[in-house]
Amino acid sequence: MDKQQLIEQIREKKSFLCVGLDTDIKKIPKHLVDAEDPIFAFNKAIIDATAPYCVAYKPNLAFYESRGISGMMAYEHTVRYLRKYYPQQFIIADAKRGDIGNTSAMYARTFFEEYDVDALTVAPYMGEDSVGPFLEYEGKWVILLALTSNPGSKDFQLFSDSQGQRLFEQVITKSQQWAGPEKMMYVVGATRGEKFKDIRRLAPHHFLLVPGVGAQGGSLEEVCKYGMNEECGLLVNSSRGIIYASQGEDFAEAAAQSARQLQLQMKEILEKSGL
Numbered sequence: 001m002d003k004q005q006l007i008e009q010i011r012e013k014k015s016f017l018c019v020g021l022d023t024d025i026k027k028i029p030k031h032l033v034d035a036e037d038p039i040f041a042f043n044k045a046i047i048d049a050t051a052p053y054c055v056a057y058k059p060n061l062a063f064y065e066s067r068g069i070s071g072m073m074a075y076e077h078t079v080r081y082l083r084k085y086y087p088q089q090f091i092i093a094d095a096k097r098g099d100i101g102n103t104s105a106m107y108a109r110t111f112f113e114e115y116d117v118d119a120l121t122v123a124p125y126m127g128e129d130s131v132g133p134f135l136e137y138e139g140k141w142v143i144l145l146a147l148t149s150n151p152g153s154k155d156f157q158l159f160s161d162s163q164g165q166r167l168f169e170q171v172i173t174k175s176q177q178w179a180g181p182e183k184m185m186y187v188v189g190a191t192r193g194e195k196f197k198d199i200r201r202l203a204p205h206h207f208l209l210v211p212g213v214g215a216q217g218g219s220l221e222e223v224c225k226y227g228m229n230e231e232c233g234l235l236v237n238s239s240r241g242i243i244y245a246s247q248g249e250d251f252a253e254a255a256a257q258s259a260r261q262l263q264l265q266m267k268e269i270l271e272k273s274g275l
Helices: 003-013 038-053 061-065 068-085 101-114 128-136 151-155 167-175 195-202 220-227 251-272
Strands: 017-021 056-059 090-097 119-122 141-147 184-188 208-210 234-238
Touching (some): 003 251, 017 038, 017 251, 056 061, 056 068, 056 234, 061 068, 068 090, 090 101, 101 119, 101 128, 141 195, 167 195, 220 234
Parallel strands (some): 056 090, 090 119, 141 184, 184 208, 208 234
């Protein structure tokens, strides 16, 4: 999916919601645990319930890898299901890969050829040659970690050089030499508030993937106030607040209600912004 197609989906659905499929076998409703593929059964129900209200899904690989082969089969079934029945949904593999070039090339082959996702989260620490292989695929996206919301992010990301430029700013500045806003997005945590202004100063036209709204305490209004651009430019992710809205047999209906509430807020924000 290219940038214009993503923008069209946002305008059509009046939503820039990304649903995070952080599916933990220990948290899914008990009546699903004995299913042949409980993780996929849960994901399928969540997808069917929330698809009208979102434009993207983001399965987090850690939750699938933790289950070994069965978990990775559930991940593959989830991606295949989305591709077949919801082809307009933007699929993000949240894997945070990043290694030497030939290893990154294999990661790129895995996610862009084998699984055929639209985008992959990538760690920039090892530099251009570790990110480059992911950028060789037409119509695929790299989502580079820039400014995350976890407490430890201050250990490195906010460090300043002798000119006062912080590490996350250096990442954004340097990475734009590798690819433009048609192929690269940035991860920026929803709790970053006014720092979105610093991000937008450096990357005014890029999409930002914003985790942390909902259970992690991020404010949708604040994210949009400082982070939205003339094309929207945001994919706001909510995981636990949607998929675990209920632990009972009504889990899918509860997820749909939570997703719809966010979508209605997004619709209002988009309309006020003239989008």
